Amino acid sequence: MKHWFPSIQKKLFVERRLQRVSMIVCVCALSVSVFGQEPIPVPIPLKEPAVKKAEPVALLAAPSGVDLKLQLQSWVAEQKVKNPAQLKTIATLLVKLESPLTAEEKLTLALEVFSNVNPEAKQLIKDYQLSNLLPVLSSPPILSEGEADTIYLTNVRYYVARNLTQFRMVDHALTIFNTIKPDTLIDPAGYLFFKAACEHHLLQKEACEKTLDQLLNHTESVPERYTQVAVLMQADLETLKEESLDEISRKMSDVERRLDLGNSGEKVQKVEDDIIASLDKLIKKMEDQAKNSSSSGAGAGSSSSPNGGADESRVKGQIAPGEVDKKKLSNSGGWGQLPPKKQASAKNIINRNFPSHYRKAIEKYFKKLATQKANTNK
Known part of the structure; x- marks a missing residue:
């Protein structure tokens, strides 16, 4: 009796397991027959690929007269100018910024301020001024060391590079242009125009197209003469083919x-x-x-023609x-x-x-x- 009872229990356990399996199969079969389709699996949400956003192109604009006056006053203060005569001359120049001026006129005033404070800037502006004589090239630290990212360095370098472009020294000009960060330029439109002119002359097509796009589409208050010439340069680059006779x-x-x-x-x-x-x-x-x-003409029976061949x-x-x-x-x-x-x-x-x-x-x-x-x- 004690051997028989465990076997009965084991048999009942197996039967209950089989019954549960049968019920599960019936329920699944019933769900298919009732709803007419198999259960739809719940989709696992997929992670959307990250879309790389294009870097925004900075909009360049010349500073207002008021802003430029404040920037120059701050620069003069950093130079610790104490000479009363110098300060009076600088104050007279800065007052002119309160009147409406073009970007080129503002640049001229700023260069005068720099010349009154810094002897090196005064000599450099004199050496590279436009004249009938070619300038003697030099590489002082103000032109050659590091990036130009201050109101003083960017605008002095721009003045030199702009004038070198007009002397047709485009190689030297472009070297200087490429060191300038245009954020603090007084005449950003002029900077982009003359830089594009150098790249265009040296047939640097990709760089020139990028510079012209910045000038025409991402710069405020571009003079009409710059716009017209820039559009012509763009059209010219589109038709220029590598190793063509042009x-x-x-x-x-x-x-x-x-x-x-x-x-x-x-x-x-x-x-x-x-x-x-x-x-x-x-x-x-x-x-x-x-x-x-x-050869094609000879194949068509025209080999005896006096116009055939290219021996000449x-x-x-x-x-x-x-x-x-x-x-x-x-x-x-x-x-x-x-x-x-x-x-x-x-x-x-x-x-x-x-x-x-x-x-x-x-x-x-x-x-x-x-x-x-x-x-x-x-």
Whole structure:
């Protein structure tokens, strides 16, 4: 009896378990038959991907006369000016800021204040003023050390870089422009305009487009003359293609500018090499097109035509496209010049395919280099 009872209990336990399982199965089957569909699982909420917001572009604006007066007064106080004559002169200048002035007029007044307080600024403003003589370049700490982020540094550097641009010293000007943080500029529109002019001349397309966008869309009170020229620069950059004859012509003009300014160092020679390589590629490309055109004409039975072929513009011993024979760029072989046969080939192709002003630009370029070479050998 005591062996039998546990077995009965175990059997009852198993039966109850089976009954519970059967009930669960019936309930599930009933839910499917009653509702006509399986239970819809509750979706787990997904985390939405973070959307990276574009960084807002700062809106630049010239300070009002009142704000600029307060900034200059604060700067003068920091310089601990105590001379009564100096303070009287400065006070006379600051009073003028209470009248309506353009950004350029405000800048001129601020530079006068700086000159009255700081001898270094006075000398620098004198050295880089616009005249018929090119300025003697120098690198004092005020122009070359660190970023310019104060009303004094930003505006003195802007004055120098702006005038260097008008002297056509765009390389030096752009170096200074790139150290300026425009938040404390008195003439931010002028800063962006002249900076864009440097980038445009040096064919820095991406940087120039960014600067022009800031000028036209995120700067207040831009003078109409700046706006008109900026729009023209934008349109010009849109049509400028890399290694086109237009770009080559501009690089040639830039070499002429550098030579006029007395620059004939490694940078100029690097541009020279780029021009020769680009011309070489262009000539090779056009010769290949002429050959293909001639071959297709010959295949159509026109090989006897006097107009077929491109032998008149073929350069014998042509090297691979884009490569430059360094021997022909040496001083002994005519620095920065194409050999006579390649010059003739280039002119022939350019005369047939491009407007006359490109031919004139290239002829002027070669004459300029020949003159420079002759002067160097004297």
